[in-house]
Amino acid sequence: MRVLIVGCGYVGIPLGAELVKLGHEVFGLRRSADGDAELTAAGIKPLVGDITRAEDLAKLPGPFDWVVNTVSSSKGGEEEYRQVYLQGTRNLIEWLGPTALKKYVYTSSTSVYGQTDGSVVKESSPTEPASATSKLLVETENLLINTAQTQKFPAVVLRVAGIYGPERGHLFLQYLRGEARIAGKGERIINMIHRDDVVTSIIAALKSGRAGEVYNVSDDEPVAQIHFFRWLSETLGKWMPPFATEEENAARKRGLTNKKISNRRLKMELGVALKHPTFRQGYTAEILRLERSGGLDIKPDVR
Numbered sequence: 001m002r003v004l005i006v007g008c009g010y011v012g013i014p015l016g017a018e019l020v021k022l023g024h025e026v027f028g029l030r031r032s033a034d035g036d037a038e039l040t041a042a043g044i045k046p047l048v049g050d051i052t053r054a055e056d057l058a059k060l061p062g063p064f065d066w067v068v069n070t071v072s073s074s075k076g077g078e079e080e081y082r083q084v085y086l087q088g089t090r091n092l093i094e095w096l097g098p099t100a101l102k103k104y105v106y107t108s109s110t111s112v113y114g115q116t117d118g119s120v121v122k123e124s125s126p127t128e129p130a131s132a133t134s135k136l137l138v139e140t141e142n143l144l145i146n147t148a149q150t151q152k153f154p155a156v157v158l159r160v161a162g163i164y165g166p167e168r169g170h171l172f173l174q175y176l177r178g179e180a181r182i183a184g185k186g187e188r189i190i191n192m193i194h195r196d197d198v199v200t201s202i203i204a205a206l207k208s209g210r211a212g213e214v215y216n217v218s219d220d221e222p223v224a225q226i227h228f229f230r231w232l233s234e235t236l237g238k239w240m241p242p243f244a245t246e247e248e249n250a251a252r253k254r255g256l257t258n259k260k261i262s263n264r265r266l267k268m269e270l271g272v273a274l275k276h277p278t279f280r281q282g283y284t285a286e287i288l289r290l291e292r293s294g295g296l297d298i299k300p301d302v303r
């Protein structure tokens with residue numbers, strides 16, 4: 001297949017490398033040429049362009065059989081989200097619509113679920129997030145699903161949980177820096193997925209995802225924040241982080257969700273077998289990698 005990875009970054013590069021290994025011809029699109037050497041080393045052909053500009057897309061060397069959109073907004077604001085996700089997707093649909101595209105995969109986010117009651121959410125659960133940026137992701141998904149239904153555009157939506165892996169993982173990195181705080185009583189549930197398993201899920205969606213369908217991409221063990229930190233403390237032999245102050249909790253509370261993402265459909269319908277079924281396997285691998293490279297800089301706790 002001729003594959004285009006739009007927004008070829010943290011997930012896109014190992015995805016491209018894997019697709020190249022499987023014998024596909026892979027192109028990776030970014031706004032700047034800064035990462036070209038990294039893409040080329042992975043066997044990916046670098047392309048430069050901005051999906052918010054339709055004229056950039058018109059210049060790309062199509063047609064493509066598979067397109068994966070893993071673009072991410074570097075700045076977090078509402079207008080940036082509207083441009084990169086919603087307008088970018090509109091441009092891609094318009095550009096690809098008349099071609100013989102076989103599959104289009106978009107990596108949305110589990111932040112589209114606004115649930116705050118700790119309930120289990122599956123793909124049919126309501127998507128009514130409180131935050132303006134997550135609402136834009138819902139709009140982007142709806143645009144793709146509607147176009148799949150009305151114009152046979154072969155779009156598959158993946159709702160991806162918090163991605164971790166080499167050099168990534170928000171709470172883990174905060175913990176290593178000694179900046180982590182337990183929010184509230186630590187009972188808020190976090191949902192994670194290792195980058196390797198995001199790559200596997202995207203490839204499964206390219207091969208057998210059904211157009212117009214949505215699949216959650218999260219691991220087997222949604223975990224309360226305090227249990228995650230307890231596991232890290234025991235594994236690394238370091239103290240638990242302190243509880244956040246009342247002011248810190250009040251500042252963070254708005255828009256925070258609390259839910260357990262079900263991955264049943266990913267496993268049952270796409271047949272994905274997770275390499276890191278829980279954060280324990282995934283972070284054990286990451287901790288070992290850091291230890292071997294001398295990158296695990298744990299300072300002894302002074303208390």
Ligand SMILES: NC(=O)c1ccc[n+]([C@@H]2O[C@H](COP(=O)([O-])OP(=O)(O)OC[C@H]3O[C@@H](n4cnc5c(N)ncnc54)[C@H](OP(=O)(O)O)[C@@H]3O)[C@@H](O)[C@H]2O)c1
Pocket residue numbers: 006007008009010011012029030031032033049050051052069070071072073074084088107108109110160161162163164
């Ligand atoms: N990180 C998470 O925890 C998480 C959770 C749920 C879902 N996701 C989704 O997972 C996907 C992969 O994320 P990631 O961590 O791999 O993102 P990333 O490392 O930030 O990569 C995104 C890439 O998109 C490129 N890009 C940004 N704006 C662009 C534009 N307008 N036109 C063309 N390229 C553009 C960037 O390169 P340039 O700056 O050079 O353009 C970058 O290489 C994203 O769709 C993200 O929304 C992530």
